[in-house]
Amino acid sequence: MSQPLDPFSGFSAFLAAAQAGSFTAAAARLGVSPAAVSQAVKALEARVGTPLFIRTTRRVGLTEAGAALFARAAPAASEMTAALEAASALGSEPSGLLRLTVPRMAVPLVIEPAIGVLRQTYPKVAVEIAIEDATVDLTARGFDAGIRIGEYIEPGMVAVRLTRDxxxxxxxxxxxxxxxxxxxxxxxxxxxxxxxxxxxxxxxxxxxxxxxxxxxxxxxxxxxxxxxxxxxxxxxxxxxxxxxxxxxxxxxxxxxxxxxxxxxxxxxxxxPGLFLYFPQRAQTQPKLRAFIDLAKQVLRPQH
Known part of the structure; x- marks a missing residue:
């Protein structure tokens, strides 16, 4: 009797490539080779029965089917990640990749003073910062949290003040x-x-x-x-x-x-000033809690 196929096989490669717009960038994020990402995506496309990406020499983009799959899969993957991290949160040491989207103005005010302290205190926490002023869908882009001016934070998010008004x-x-x-x-x-x-x-x-x-x-x-x-x-x-x-x-x-x-x-x-914001489910992540606590401590004189 043949083993049933893993329904989630290739999904991590698909999501990473869709978010990064590149197999090479997705491979770097996943810690594998670009060829491994490409093969995983091809296998998933074969199972789905339709192309999920439009490939060019510079970049990969989603087909209509790929965009539809990503729209449904990205929130589900975020929920699964949050559930796993919540399950291991009690008593666990902060670790893993903390991905933050921040506006340019937050770099000298928050990122430069806080990230050095975070890395010294919790060396197992890796950090990726994306600098962009535009509003970002945290879940769709795979970010743990974002920093924005208070009036631009979408409803339903947990918000933690970082600076004065x-x-x-x-x-x-x-x-x-x-x-x-x-x-x-x-x-x-x-x-x-x-x-x-x-x-x-x-x-x-x-x-x-x-x-x-x-x-x-x-x-x-x-x-x-x-x-x-x-x-x-x-x-x-x-x-x-x-x-x-x-x-x-x-x-x-x-x-x-x-x-x-x-x-x-x-x-x-x-x-309102700058706030760190994130979905309710994300606040149990040790890596995010560590950043929140340290940011409050380091930035306290600015409140």
Whole structure:
């Protein structure tokens, strides 16, 4: 009598390749060869009876059947992983790969101070950081947790505060203000050069938000420079190329040193700061609990 086929054979290779968009990257994540990933996927395709990937020389993409399978399999795989980790959580030492998606602004504020301490304290925890400002589906992308500004966290997630609230700021270099003057009202921005931010996913350009007499207003300032990276936004402002709209916690050192100056302060709104967020089921993972506890300890002065 022949042995029944394992229904889950090839699924780890399929999920890793679908998430990474590459057999080579999937192989690195799984610790096997690209050929092993390719063979596992081919065997799964043979069982399913239809191609799951469109292969090119540079990248692999999902077919319609592959996308449908991934949409259903990824959440199920995440649930299975969480169940296994929860089963071994009691008394276990933090270990495994901790995958985090973080915005650019969180790198110096959270990642740089916290990850070094995490690695020293729990050397069995490996870390992968994906830097992207766009909103991310944690389960579909295989992340354990994410960091985002509080107002952008999707409902139903557990959220842990990492920083104090943010006061948004219009900044410029002293040289720019000496040459062009200081705007006194949000409407004065029409006479200035603005460095504008384009959202990576939607492609829209951010409208600068203000408050006057308790009412919200927004301005779409003119400007010859557009960027989707917040670090470059600050760098160009520091170089005197125009005004920029940023979170105050990202430019505290520059403001204290006087290399950047804040303008239009009476009109600037405050929003929640940075939070670590994750699904309810994920919080039992020792590796994530270790990161949460250490982050709270290391970042406490910033709350």
């Amino acid at each position: 943010i006061t948004w700021s219009v900044i410029a270099s002293p040289a720019y203000l000496a040459a062009h003057g200081e705007p006194q009202e949000p409407e004065d921005l029409t006479g200035h050069e603005a460095i504008r931010y384009r959202f990576p996913r939607s492609g829209t350009i951010y409208r600068w938000e203000f408050e006057r007499d308790g009412k919200a207003l927004s301005v779409d300032p003119r400007g010859s420079l557009i960027v989707n990276d917040s670090a470059l936004l600050v760098s160009w402002a520091r170089a005197g190329l125009g005004l920029a709209y940023v979170a105050d916690i990202t430019v505290e050192a520059e403001l204290a040193a006087g290399t950047l100056v804040r303008v239009l302060e009476p009109f600037l709104p405050k929003t």
